Amino acid sequence: MLDLPIAYLKGVGPQKAEMIQKDLNVFTVGDLLWQLPFRYIDKTKFTRIADINEETESVLIKGILRRVEIIGDGAKKRAVARIRDESGFVDLVWFKGINWLEKNLESGAAYIVYGKPQFFNTNYSIPHPEMELANEENQQNALTFAPIYASTEKLNNRGLDVKARRKLILQIFEKLKQSDIPEFIPPQIISKLKLIDRYQAIVKIHFPKSEEELEQATRRLKFEELFVIQMRLLMLKKLRKSSIKGHTFSIVGEKFNEFYKNKLPFSLTEAQKRVLKEIRKDLGAGVQMNRLVQGDVGSGKTIVAFLSMLIGLDNGFQACMMAPTEILARQHYEGLSAFGELIGVKIEFLSGSIKGKKRAAILEDLISGEIDILIGTHALIEDPVQFKNLGLAIIDEQHRFGVEQRGKLWNKSKPFPPHILVMTATPIPRTLAMTLYGDLDVSVIDELPPGRKPITTLHWTENQRLRLKGFIKEEIDKGRQIYIVYPLIEESEKMDLLDLMQGYENIQRDFPMPDYQVSIVHGKLKNAEKDYEMQRFVAGKCQIMVATTVIEVGVNVPNASVMIIENSERFGLSQLHQLRGRVGRGADQSFCILMSSFKLTSDSREKLKTMVRTTNGFEIAEVDLKLRGPGDIEGTQQSGLLNLRIANLAKDGIILQTARDLAIEILDFDPTLSAPNHLSLKNHLEQIKKYANVWSRIS
Ligand code: ADP
Ligand code: MG
Numbered sequence: 001m002l003d004l005p006i007a008y009l010k011g012v013g014p015q016k017a018e019m020i021q022k023d024l025n026v027f028t029v030g031d032l033l034w035q036l037p038f039r040y041i042d043k044t045k046f047t048r049i050a051d052i053n054e055e056t057e058s059v060l061i062k063g064i065l066r067r068v069e070i071i072g073d074g075a076k077k078r079a080v081a082r083i084r085d086e087s088g089f090v091d092l093v094w095f096k097g098i099n100w101l102e103k104n105l106e107s108g109a110a111y112i113v114y115g116k117p118q119f120f121n122t123n124y125s126i127p128h129p130e131m132e133l134a135n136e137e138n139q140q141n142a143l144t145f146a147p148i149y150a151s152t153e154k155l156n157n158r159g160l161d162v163k164a165r166r167k168l169i170l171q172i173f174e175k176l177k178q179s180d181i182p183e184f185i186p187p188q189i190i191s192k193l194k195l196i197d198r199y200q201a202i203v204k205i206h207f208p209k210s211e212e213e214l215e216q217a218t219r220r221l222k223f224e225e226l227f228v229i230q231m232r233l234l235m236l237k238k239l240r241k242s243s244i245k246g247h248t249f250s251i252v253g254e255k256f257n258e259f260y261k262n263k264l265p266f267s268l269t270e271a272q273k274r275v276l277k278e279i280r281k282d283l284g285a286g287v288q289m290n291r292l293v294q295g296d297v298g299s300g301k302t303i304v305a306f307l308s309m310l311i312g313l314d315n316g317f318q319a320c321m322m323a324p325t326e327i328l329a330r331q332h333y334e335g336l337s338a339f340g341e342l343i344g345v346k347i348e349f350l351s352g353s354i355k356g357k358k359r360a361a362i363l364e365d366l367i368s369g370e371i372d373i374l375i376g377t378h379a380l381i382e383d384p385v386q387f388k389n390l391g392l393a394i395i396d397e398q399h400r401f402g403v404e405q406r407g408k409l410w411n412k413s414k415p416f417p418p419h420i421l422v423m424t425a426t427p428i429p430r431t432l433a434m435t436l437y438g439d440l441d442v443s444v445i446d447e448l449p450p451g452r453k454p455i456t457t458l459h460w461t462e463n464q465r466l467r468l469k470g471f472i473k474e475e476i477d478k479g480r481q482i483y484i485v486y487p488l489i490e491e492s493e494k495m496d497l498l499d500l501m502q503g504y505e506n507i508q509r510d511f512p513m514p515d516y517q518v519s520i521v522h523g524k525l526k527n528a529e530k531d532y533e534m535q536r537f538v539a540g541k542c543q544i545m546v547a548t549t550v551i552e553v554g555v556n557v558p559n560a561s562v563m564i565i566e567n568s569e570r571f572g573l574s575q576l577h578q579l580r581g582r583v584g585r586g587a588d589q590s591f592c593i594l595m596s597s598f599k600l601t602s603d604s605r606e607k608l609k610t611m612v613r614t615t616n617g618f619e620i621a622e623v624d625l626k627l628r629g630p631g632d633i634e635g636t637q638q639s640g641l642l643n644l645r646i647a648n649l650a651k652d653g654i655i656l657q658t659a660r661d662l663a664i665e666i667l668d669f670d671p672t673l674s675a676p677n678h679l680s681l682k683n684h685l686e687q688i689k690k691y692a693n694v695w696s697r698i699s
Pocket of ligand 2: 301396425
């Protein structure tokens with residue numbers, strides 16, 4: 001029955017069916033059933049009329065209908081009825097459907113009335129209430145939580161309002177059998193977690209009779225949803241490990257050792273060592289590596305990447321490293337090619353701006369094996385870029401790349417795909433990581449290199465502008481460099497650019513040449529100009545850089561110790577955190593100053609407070625998740641994994657952890673799900689496979 005088209009339901013003609021398909025993406029009866037309510041109206045108790053007060057939201061009351069009167073005429077014509085219980089009375093008012101009411105309402109009969117009371121003149125009245133006779137049956141049905149579904153204006157107005165929708169669901173339930181909603185959670189889990197069965201859950205989630213029923217149904221369905229995701233991710237991971245072979249990097253050789261022992265300008269932190277060890281183990285295992293390295297800004301991911309690439313070279317392979325922006329890619333190139341020269345490793349740079357002969361030469365040297373490491377932007381994955389033997393591909397700040405782009409990397413190497421190392425400085429809340437990266441191996445660099453002074457973060461408003469100017473001057477006098485960042489958001493691009501240019505002019509006026517040099521960098525500049533401005537700052541030739549978020553990712557200027565963020569309330573938390581990470585890279589005390597307007601929404605206030613309170617990226621990520629919800633966290637937008645039906649990753653961390661633990665337990669014990677108590681789970685997972693193609697690998 002659940003596979004039947006929606007038009008099968010009584011009251012749904014072809015026209016309505018089409019509207020439902022279009023607006024709700026619902027095609028079958030089952031689709032409709034599985035569109036769950038997103039909230040409920042509590043109709044579980046009758047309210048005494050005398051208890052209605054100003055704070056009362058909607059109420060359910062029961063009383064005797066006294067009189068029905070028609071008052072006024074023309075536009076003001078209305079029907080007024082008075083209803084009374086043992087404690088008092090309210091008036092019911094209608095401006096529409098008056099004739100029908102007059103004919104059908106029974107004076108003297110008992111009614112159940114639902115609506116939102118308003119105080120009018122001397123007593124409460126309820127405009128356009130829902131009402132029905134208080135007979136036995138209606139009374140039973142009235143006392144529930146009434147479900148509210150996501151809908152559209154059009155559907156509401158054209159015959160599928162919430163009441164009609166409820167009726168359709170009730171119609172489905174009339175015919176629905178227990179066997180239509182078979183259980184698939186293994187019995188041992190059902191009893192361990194005291195879950196209600198699947199059929200009960202779907203009935204109760206639509207029409208819970210009590211808070212308790214609602215809670216039971218919700219918990220069961222959330223668990224089910226998260227459990228299925230975890231089963232799939234973990235099975236995918238197992239499958240990948242058993243079926244996708246990889247190049248085996250069996251030795252750690254000359255280049256690695258020479259660099260590590262004699263050239264590395266510092267010693268690695270324990271966290272870096274640990275992660276490098278994890279990577280080395282992967283690389284030698286004969287299975288394709290798919291590892292995510294999470295590490296806060298400044299935790300030293302680049303050097304870990306470089307050392308990993310050297311292992312590749314020592315085993316006769318090439319490596320590449322892809323970064324999301326030209327600036328960042330260049331900076332990686334400049335830093336690493338200096339290292340490369342020390343040990344005779346040839347590193348080249350490729351981006352869209354490398355053209356003509358130069359590009360042709362690079363492509364040639366790449367395929368001949370002349371080049372050991374190629375660093376660049378997404379230009380690396382274009383089809384003409386062919387390697388002799390790519391063994392390892394590193395992706396910095398992967399969330400900037402689409403799934404398809406990443407997929408292209410896979411085809412750059414034969415007979416096995418290259419090992420993939422994905423690096424991100426955007427700490428992801430645990431619940432999100434478990435979902436988004438549940439099929440990857442994850443390493444965390446949870447330690448900063450020694451000797452860094454914590455960054456001092458301040459939140460200032462407009463009336464501290466003069467103080468800001470004085471502060472900038474003091475810091476420059478000490479020889480420091482300053483970033484000033486403006487938001488630039490696509491929707492308000494023009495205004496934002498004006499803002500930026502205005503800010504730039506003000507700064508130039510306050511800090512005039514020749515004593516001061518100010519550079520400016522934004523996305524609208526040509527690459528050459530951008531590079532020129534950037535280079536002036538990197539080389540210490542100018543003290544202030546005014547910029548948009550193009551400097552957000554990865555830029556490294558140790559002498560820059562002040563980050564000023566204008567209109568900081570307009571940035572997301574993770575962006576603010578990223579920006580702040582641009583300073584605090586040298587030995588000096590660093591500052592991040594968040595400028596904002598005086599008036600702030602409570603969310604913005606919490607955002608800025610969080611920044612002032614902590615520099616821990618993971619803590620910040622948790623707050624970000626709470627404030628913005630999973631769909632808006634950077635890096636998650638492309639993932640179908642987060643279109644959850646009922647679970648909420650910001651709130652259901654415990655259920656998620658339980659689901660993952662139990663999924664791991666099951667797969668450890670019965671990897672092929674062939675035990676009798678796992679057969680229905682196996683069936684279910686196979687069945688939903690065909691609907692779930694949005695799931696794709698991370699790299
Ligand atoms: P991120 O993780 O943000 O990419 P980087 O790799 O850019 O960080 O490293 C930030 C800075 O810290 C660089 O200047 C780098 O040379 C330095 N660095 C990295 N590891 C160490 C270490 N173990 N000790 C001292 N400095 C380090
Ligand atoms: Mg980096």
